[in-house]
Amino acid sequence: MDQNQHGQPTQEAVGKNQYQSNPMMAPTNPPSETIGPYVTSSFPREKQHAPQDIYQEQLNNFWAKQCQEIEETTDLRTHSLPYARIKKIMKADRDVRMVSAEAPVLFAKACEMFIMELTMKAWANAEDHRRRILQKSDIASAISKTDVFDFLEDIVPRDVGIPRSSIAQNFDLSMPPHQNVTYPPYYVPAMVTGRPIPDQNHHGP
Amino acid sequence: METGGFHGYRKLPNTTSGLKLSVSDMNMNMRQQQVASSDQNCSNHSAAGEENECTVREQDRFMPIANVIRIMRKILPPHAKISDDAKETIQECVSEYISFITGEANERCQREQRKTITAEDVLWAMSKLGFDDYIEPLTMYLHRYRELEGDRTSMRGEPLGKRTVEYATLATAFVPPPFHHHNGYFGAAMPMGTYVRETPPNAASSHHHHGISNAHEPNARSI
Numbered sequence: 014m015d016q017n018q019h020g021q022p023t024q025e026a027v028g029k030n031q032y033q034s035n036p037m038m039a040p041t042n043p044p045s046e047t048i049g050p051y052v053t054s055s056f057p058r059e060k061q062h063a064p065q066d067i068y069q070e071q072l073n074n075f076w077a078k079q080c081q082e083i084e085e086t087t088d089l090r091t092h093s094l095p096y097a098r099i100k101k102i103m104k105a106d107r108d109v110r111m112v113s114a115e116a117p118v119l120f121a122k123a124c125e126m127f128i129m130e131l132t133m134k135a136w137a138n139a140e141d142h143r144r145r146i147l148q149k150s151d152i153a154s155a156i157s158k159t160d161v162f163d164f165l166e167d168i169v170p171r172d173v174g175i176p177r178s179s180i181a182q183n184f185d186l187s188m189p190p191h192q193n194v195t196y197p198p199y200y201v202p203a204m205v206t207g208r209p210i211p212d213q214n215h216h217g218p
Numbered sequence: 219m220e221t222g223g224f225h226g227y228r229k230l231p232n233t234t235s236g237l238k239l240s241v242s243d244m245n246m247n248m249r250q251q252q253v254a255s256s257d258q259n260c261s262n263h264s265a266a267g268e269e270n271e272c273t274v275r276e277q278d279r280f281m282p283i284a285n286v287i288r289i290m291r292k293i294l295p296p297h298a299k300i301s302d303d304a305k306e307t308i309q310e311c312v313s314e315y316i317s318f319i320t321g322e323a324n325e326r327c328q329r330e331q332r333k334t335i336t337a338e339d340v341l342w343a344m345s346k347l348g349f350d351d352y353i354e355p356l357t358m359y360l361h362r363y364r365e366l367e368g369d370r371t372s373m374r375g376e377p378l379g380k381r382t383v384e385y386a387t388l389a390t391a392f393v394p395p396p397f398h399h400h401n402g403y404f405g406a407a408m409p410m411g412t413y414v415r416e417t418p419p420n421a422a423s424s425h426h427h428h429g430i431s432n433a434h435e436p437n438a439r440s441i
Contacts, residue, residue, distance in 0.1 A: 115337035
């Protein structure tokens, strides 16, 4: 099935190096922007163009790599998460009666991809603030920017994270230079109220 | 193929309210436990008499932190560091993700009057709740798993027998309706008192739900 992204027209090769994903699709669209915000940890602010395209390409590469890794897998016994623990969490719901043997196996892979997707988006926020330490606020930011992660909002209370309306404007705001604090507290006036764009993509089909 | 899209979550107001309530309960429960109140955790479990058992139960609510960190590092650049609160937050998010998807899959099972959550139910729930990107890799993964584990999967005589026994138990448990749809509850006991383990008068039903606190029973039933 097709993915629900609409950022296909624009892709950049620069974003691939950031997450150590090997290039797996030989034919790629010529990048419209030769310099992206993730080339180095410090970059000129004025050269940051359309970070949504970077995120979109990273996401597309991520999902394509997942399918490729599954195709290349020959032994499923080396799994990342214990099946028994997954089953216990599933059965913590009193209404859940029986769970087939395949459900925890599927969840193990699903949770692995979930952790990587959430971590990737959180790390993008940390890099946006030029930090090398992933913070809880980065996870809160990633959750608030992604609609399918709405069910996680209560896990990252807003008193710890960033006000929701201002997070949506993170891409357009110029951050103060030389920001070295571990958890940079700042207040950003919400220029545009509303929800963040679900797929962080401004380009229509 | 049903397309849940990014708004599948909002199309389920009942599920949303239920999950929100359970999440709030879980947060309150976790905050209290963060004050090292293992005694309170013990008191919440009437059958618990040992601190060690409570510790095991507490650990069972999350994925092992080492596994979570290893997966995080697979996607992060080498120079990245992860704060402790970020590690714990991802742990909580994973458990919430499992409960969220499981709750939706279980609702489908109950509507279709089935008792076993299958891999297909999990895939359906993910699609319904907006995790469309996950469907293709997971479908491939499931097919690969069935190829490699085909012999073991097809020879499950003992679990079938176990399932028959449990079915009889559940049939008995259906006579009194002690509770209705409660989705996404995480943790055996909630401090707000929304769940009382001893409420079901039927011993069989109570026995079934003790599977949450007893680490041996789920394994015995499933395997």
